[in-house]
């Protein structure tokens with residue numbers, strides 16, 4: 619089937635082939651995280667990662683950052699055969715992480731909210747992923763300048779309240795996955811690029827000025843009423859993309 623996302627409950631984490639033409643999306647919720655899980659996960663992280671985790675003031679952020687890196691390391695082990703603690707990472711100029719050894723041939727990106735973590739993996743292409751928790755706060759609409767194009771702002775503000783908030787987060791999560799795919803972060807002027815719906819959950823980004831398609835295409839899914847997930851991938855990946863979805867529990871990460 620074309621461009622579908624399938625869900626599989628993963629009861630035990632075993633070796634997994636990452637095939638071409640497939641993007642794997644792994645999600646994890648912090649809800650059932652226990653102190654014992656936290657201790658086991660900390661043992662997987664490097665000192666540098668633990669320093670970042672321990673600097674987080676909010677409990678939710680600390681837990682999801684810990685889970686994010688633990689999920690990343692555990693899943694990469696399934697694809698590469700390298701033990702989680704031995705995996706080495708590099709960062710691009712603007713902070714995008716990658717495996718230090720490109721020969722391993724796995725591209726990834728990760729995102730967290732205070733209660734969920736998602737990691738995306740592909741053999742073939744660069745990608746970016748973002749997850750957002752819809753928060754009902756009116757002031758969010760005041761921060762659109764610089765991030766949304768004129769057409770996007772009209773689309774958002776043209777909706778009645780409270781749908782406006784959901785449409786705002788649909789735009790936000792798409793743009794975040796885009797900046798995370800390019801790796802340029804907020805150094806690129808986001809109000810100069812806008813997305814257009816292609817079909818169903820699929821979108822493409824075009825510059826506002828000449829409107830020609832860019833090399834990026836994106837997907838947007840509502841995970842549930844309060845969460846949005848978006849992934850942006852390079853068009854160099856073949857036209858038909860299959861998404862595989864995996865949902866794991868924190869206790870399965872360390873016991874699998």
Ligand SMILES: CC(C)(COP(=O)(O)OP(=O)(O)OC[C@H]1O[C@@H](n2cnc3c(N)ncnc32)[C@H](O)[C@@H]1OP(=O)(O)O)[C@@H](O)C(=O)NCCC(=O)NCCS
Pocket residue numbers: 683686687712713714715727728729730731746747748749765766789790793794797798799800801802803804808
């Ligand atoms: C990377 C960035 C784009 C997203 O950060 P965020 O939404 O706060 O956080 P997320 O949880 O989605 O992603 C964080 C992860 O992205 C990855 N990341 C960091 N820099 C990245 C970059 N330049 N490109 C891609 N991925 C990056 C890392 O894996 C990081 O987690 P880790 O440090 O634990 O490994 C960040 O540059 C940022 O500052 N965002 C601000 C939000 C904003 O103004 N967005 C405008 C959208 S309209």
